[in-house]
Amino acid sequence: MAKLYLIRRNLEAFTGPMTLMELKDAYKRMQFGLQDEVSGHCGPWVTLENLERVKKQYPDVARIVHEDMTGAWGVATDSDAKLINEDTKRVKVKSTRGVGLAMAFLAIAIAAFVAAIYMANSARMSSKAKDQQDHNLKPEDVQSLLDKGDREGFNRLMQANSIDIVDQVQQQKIYADAWLPYLRSYVFSHDGQLPGLDPKILRGTAIAPVDCSLKMWSRRWRSSYRDWNEFLTDHKLVHAHWARMLAWDPNWIKHRDNKGWLSTDNYYSACLTMAQRALNDLVNEGALSLSRSELDRMGLNKIKSRLEWQVASIKGAAVPDVSLEPSASLAGWTCLEAARDLSSLQKCRAALARSNDISNEYNEERFGWNLLRLAAAMHGALPADLTNQIAQLAGKMNQEDHFTRFDYQTEARLLNSLVTREQSPAKAAEQAQPELSNVKLSH
Amino acid sequence: MQVRMIGATDVGRRRKSNQDSLYYDEAAGFGIVADGIGGRSGGEVASSMAVNGLRKSFLNSDRIRHEEIAPFLSSSIDRVNMEILERGRRDRDLTGMGTTLNCLMFVGETLHLAHVGDSRTYLYYKKHIFQLTLDHSVGNFIERGWLPRSAVLPGAKEGALVRAMGLGERVDVDIYEVPLKPGQIFLTCSDGLSGMLEDRKTAQIITENLDHLDSLPKVLIDAGNAAGGRDNITVLLSHVRG
Numbered sequence: 001m002a003k004l005y006l007i008r009r010n011l012e013a014f015t016g017p018m019t020l021m022e023l024k025d026a027y028k029r030m031q032f033g034l035q036d037e038v039s040g041h042c043g044p045w046v047t048l049e050n051l052e053r054v055k056k057q058y059p060d061v062a063r064i065v066h067e068d069m070t071g072a073w074g075v076a077t078d079s080d081a082k083l084i085n086e087d088t089k090r091v092k093v094k095s096t097r098g099v100g101l102a103m104a105f106l107a108i109a110i111a112a113f114v115a116a117i118y119m120a121n122s123a124r125m126s127s128k129a130k131d132q133q134d135h136n137l138k139p140e141d142v143q144s145l146l147d148k149g150d151r152e153g154f155n156r157l158m159q160a161n162s163i164d165i166v167d168q169v170q171q172q173k174i175y176a177d178a179w180l181p182y183l184r185s186y187v188f189s190h191d192g193q194l195p196g197l198d199p200k201i202l203r204g205t206a207i208a209p210v211d212c213s214l215k216m217w218s219r220r221w222r223s224s225y226r227d228w229n230e231f232l233t234d235h236k237l238v239h240a241h242w243a244r245m246l247a248w249d250p251n252w253i254k255h256r257d258n259k260g261w262l263s264t265d266n267y268y269s270a271c272l273t274m275a276q277r278a279l280n281d282l283v284n285e286g287a288l289s290l291s292r293s294e295l296d297r298m299g300l301n302k303i304k305s306r307l308e309w310q311v312a313s314i315k316g317a318a319v320p321d322v323s324l325e326p327s328a329s330l331a332g333w334t335c336l337e338a339a340r341d342l343s344s345l346q347k348c349r350a351a352l353a354r355s356n357d358i359s360n361e362y363n364e365e366r367f368g369w370n371l372l373r374l375a376a377a378m379h380g381a382l383p384a385d386l387t388n389q390i391a392q393l394a395g396k397m398n399q400e401d402h403f404t405r406f407d408y409q410t411e412a413r414l415l416n417s418l419v420t421r422e423q424s425p426a427k428a429a430e431q432a433q434p435e436l437s438n439v440k441l442s443h
Numbered sequence: 444m445q446v447r448m449i450g451a452t453d454v455g456r457r458r459k460s461n462q463d464s465l466y467y468d469e470a471a472g473f474g475i476v477a478d479g480i481g482g483r484s485g486g487e488v489a490s491s492m493a494v495n496g497l498r499k500s501f502l503n504s505d506r507i508r509h510e511e512i513a514p515f516l517s518s519s520i521d522r523v524n525m526e527i528l529e530r531g532r533r534d535r536d537l538t539g540m541g542t543t544l545n546c547l548m549f550v551g552e553t554l555h556l557a558h559v560g561d562s563r564t565y566l567y568y569k570k571h572i573f574q575l576t577l578d579h580s581v582g583n584f585i586e587r588g589w590l591p592r593s594a595v596l597p598g599a600k601e602g603a604l605v606r607a608m609g610l611g612e613r614v615d616v617d618i619y620e621v622p623l624k625p626g627q628i629f630l631t632c633s634d635g636l637s638g639m640l641e642d643r644k645t646a647q648i649i650t651e652n653l654d655h656l657d658s659l660p661k662v663l664i665d666a667g668n669a670a671g672g673r674d675n676i677t678v679l680l681s682h683v684r685g
Contacts, residue, residue, distance in 0.1 A: 001569065001570060004568065004569060004571045006566065006573045011577065011619075012617075014575065017566070017569070017573065039574070040571075040573075041571040041572060042572060042643045045574075045577070171612065172611055172613055174612060175612075175613075176613050195591040195594065196590060196594045198590075198615065200615065201615065
């Protein structure tokens with residue numbers, strides 16, 4: 001009997017059990033991605049991103065998911081690199097043993113010196129933080145600092161009391177509701193993680209990766225930059241968190257409420273900001289082992305522009321100018337999302353890439369939601385030609401974006417209401433709005 | 444999909460009382476396994492409150508739509524969690540009681556599974572077995588980086604629970620959706636079974652007893668007891684038919 005495997009997605013849903021061939025097919029059809037976990041009969045769950053562990057536990061799966069899919073792009077795994085360099089290294093070590101030992105001692109001495117400075121600084125920080133420790137700290141206290149515009153004071157106070165606050169948040173719901181907006185704001189103004197705090201609590205109900213810390217994004221970019229071409233040039237919907245994130249629709253995000261967050265913040269913008277910072281850090285530090293010009297050729301600027309647009313658009317900040325490269329999906333999506341009238345939207349649609357069926361269908365869906373967005377903002381009854389256009393698209397639209405997994409059920413109700421009841425967009429939006437919904441369709 | 448449900452619970456060979464609780468309603472496609480924690484009678488009370496509270500919520504609810512199931516499970520578990528805490532605060536003998544929970548709702552072609560603690564749900568399919576739920580234990584949380592090693596008290600066991608109902612006012616529940624296929628068997632059990640039998644052995648017993656599913660819970664419990672029976676054992680089997 002063929003071996004079966006099960007995929008666990010986002011610790012929430014499953015695909016399978018399935019044979020290796022079915023798994024390969026499901027992977028191609030983007031039913032799961034590298035961020036998800038695989039398990040075999042009686043075996044442990046292993047994240048597909050963790051190539052070494054997948055190879056060890058499920059070598060057949062490793063071959064399909066990693067080598068078959070990424071091999072064409074020449075992705076070198078750590079073990080591959082070691083094998084290739086083995087002989088050269090051995091020769092170097094033999095001929096330079098004395099120098100090597102001296103260098104090692106020097107490195108240890110430098111490390112000890114740096115550690116001593118670091119510890120001295122930490123001690124100073126700790127004593128500063130200790131001064132601010134307050135076991136009776138209340139959310140009102142930190143809010144008053146924010147009201148005064150004292151962000152630095154807010155951060156210091158949160159840092160000094162974070163252990164207590166995390167304990168409270170994880171133990172008592174009443175404290176969680178009160179503290180979470182401040183805790184999230186503090187955590188994502190730093191590196192997006194806090195020891196002892198389950199990242200699921202930070203994420204809440206957002207349809208996004210569980211871990212959006214700086215460290216995790218750094219890991220994601222390091223392991224993925226060689227796949228950018230596939231996504232940016234070949235227009236394939238690469239099923240990985242970084243690609244899905246770049247597809248996030250800022251208009252969809254803006255229409256969801258941000259309960260549990262301060263002001264206009266939400267998990268999506270926090271996650272995008274962490275991804276943006278991690279990418280900038282890696283590029284500035286030269287940690288991606290390619291020159292800046294090579295990275296630019298691979299599409300670094302396209303990704304950076306897209307992230308910049310998404311963050312600014314969600315926050316309602318001044319958004320960068322949108323220029324459209326006819327063959328670029330990312331710029332095309334930005335163009336659709338930024339369009340303020342029907343004629344601009346049609347131009348974006350026409351300019352979008354038509355390199356393969358998958359992205360064409362997907363781009364049409366994205367065009368449809370943006371058409372609906374513009375229609376919903378119109379006053380009075382919709383022109384007949386626009387209603388017809390929406391009606392034609394209605395049959396092709398899914399209620400869930402299969403790539404980002406964003407749920408468009410409320411928008412779909414609005415669409416249906418507009419098409420079937422021939423009423424004004426405002427009234428249709430009101431009727432489509434479900435009770436107790438976290439979605440706000442009205443503009 | 445039709446689902447056949449069969450369950451049984453047993454005190455085991457070492458314990459004096461059974462702190463596990465079990466409820467299932469085959470016609471409604473609803474089942475719960477809870478394993479109480481807390482000395483004396485606390486665990487028994489907590490697991491029974493969890494099962495009865497959720498059962499009542501389910502019976503009192505109107506027809507639940509697919510998208511409403513996760514919110515329904517979360518809010519019901521939140522409410523029952525508060526009831527367990529309140530009871531523990533009122534009665535000093537019950538202070539600190541808690542319980543694990545696995546709650547199964549079969550709706551259409553999907554199983555909705557709510558999970559807190561270290562009771563488990565496995566999926567058996569064509570001689571393969573997969574553990575669906577992630578144990579909320581110190582060991583697992585450290586491995587996933589959700590809990591720093593420094594935050595764990597010296598001497599704390601890897602298997603100690605990080606999450607359970609009754610431990611605090613906030614209870615984080617994992618809610619999974621599993622697509623159903625004919626032939627699947629979901630095995631939900633307390634750690635009295637999973638702690639005694641290797642997964643491979645469990646799969647083998649299921650394979651050998653596929654023609655006698657009605658007696659399978661008893662067969663698994665007997666095997667757990669034969670392997671030591673150190674804890675109470677509860678087994679709920681849900682067999683998906685065409």
